[in-house]
Amino acid sequence: MTNRTRASPGLLERLAAGPVICAEGYLFELERRGYIQAGAFVPEVVLEHPEKVYELHREFVHAGSDVVEAFTYYGHREKLRVIGKEELLEPLNRNALSIAAEVADESGTLLAGNICNTNIWVPEDKDTHKAARAMFEEQVGWAVDAGVDMIIGETFCWTDEALVALDVIQASGKPSVITFALDADGLHDGDDAVTASKKLADAGADVVGLNCSRGPATMLPVVRDIRAAVDCHVAALPVPYRTTPEHKTFQLLEDTSCGCTPGTGSFPTALDPFVCNRYEMGEFAKEMYSAGVNYLGICCGAGPHHIRSMAEALGRRPPASRYSPDMSKHAYQGTNDNISDYYKKLGEMYR
Ligand SMILES: [Zn+2]
Numbered sequence: 001m002t003n004r005t006r007a008s009p010g011l012l013e014r015l016a017a018g019p020v021i022c023a024e025g026y027l028f029e030l031e032r033r034g035y036i037q038a039g040a041f042v043p044e045v046v047l048e049h050p051e052k053v054y055e056l057h058r059e060f061v062h063a064g065s066d067v068v069e070a071f072t073y074y075g076h077r078e079k080l081r082v083i084g085k086e087e088l089l090e091p092l093n094r095n096a097l098s099i100a101a102e103v104a105d106e107s108g109t110l111l112a113g114n115i116c117n118t119n120i121w122v123p124e125d126k127d128t129h130k131a132a133r134a135m136f137e138e139q140v141g142w143a144v145d146a147g148v149d150m151i152i153g154e155t156f157c158w159t160d161e162a163l164v165a166l167d168v169i170q171a172s173g174k175p176s177v178i179t180f181a182l183d184a185d186g187l188h189d190g191d192d193a194v195t196a197s198k199k200l201a202d203a204g205a206d207v208v209g210l211n212c213s214r215g216p217a218t219m220l221p222v223v224r225d226i227r228a229a230v231d232c233h234v235a236a237l238p239v240p241y242r243t244t245p246e247h248k249t250f251q252l253l254e255d256t257s258c259g260c261t262p263g264t265g266s267f268p269t270a271l272d273p274f275v276c277n278r279y280e281m282g283e284f285a286k287e288m289y290s291a292g293v294n295y296l297g298i299c300c301g302a303g304p305h306h307i308r309s310m311a312e313a314l315g316r317r318p319p320a321s322r323y324s325p326d327m328s329k330h331a332y333q334g335t336n337d338n339i340s341d342y343y344k345k346l347g348e349m350y351r
Pocket of ligand 1: 212
């Protein structure tokens, strides 16, 4: 147990006052940096290279994230069983929470516990529901011990699994954020996103919405519909990839101009040609916020530059804005008085 003092203002007060930004996507970013293995995607990095997790939390906060999400995504019992390291379950969770708590406390941001799809859920098998509940309970228990300000349950593909997660979070007394990861057609149980979100809202979730799987273009219209259907706060945390009506999720994107990627598609390690630029993520944030969606962020693929752009689009100036672009000082393209006319002239070839 910790004696951590709850962050003030809390999640609900902040949402009442304006947008809340939550950077996600730790798995993808630390995989790119060489500290997580794609495939299993288990965050062993919190034990093996904790300094890298501190660093990324700090970079996201520097860029404008209001939430430090403990890196326990896929740090659950099923995943640790798959990699044969179940004994690491509790130390991994406690370490992730204590790293995130330190960064949240030093920056005055919100500390979030995190649970997600269990990968054991089978709709018609009640034993798996009990086992999933037990997995949620142990992780939420460690989060409560760490004194979290809120708990995020994310990337659910079955409404009923999300409802169990919500029930466990509610029993902890912490504010809840529940987000679904949509396939091309909706959820695995046949619910569409609006129906699923309504069920969660009716069950008392504080924030409902979508994260992961879809890029801005294919997430935005669905979140608008969710906004119109529920009374609670709504979340939108897309992946920063250019999904399309034909390829609605990032799992379906395929780079046909490259013949050397393993497997058939570009997911998850060859999505680079589809990355949205920072301005696209800023536009997404602005458009969603003006539609009444006030819990905003980015999932797998997010970089700090995306988060800063979102923050600035929402009228913020996070510390990283000190380094936001100023092309007036560019060697060739700049307009600064100290740049010679000769170089300015050369710069015309760039325009
Ligand atoms: Zn994601």
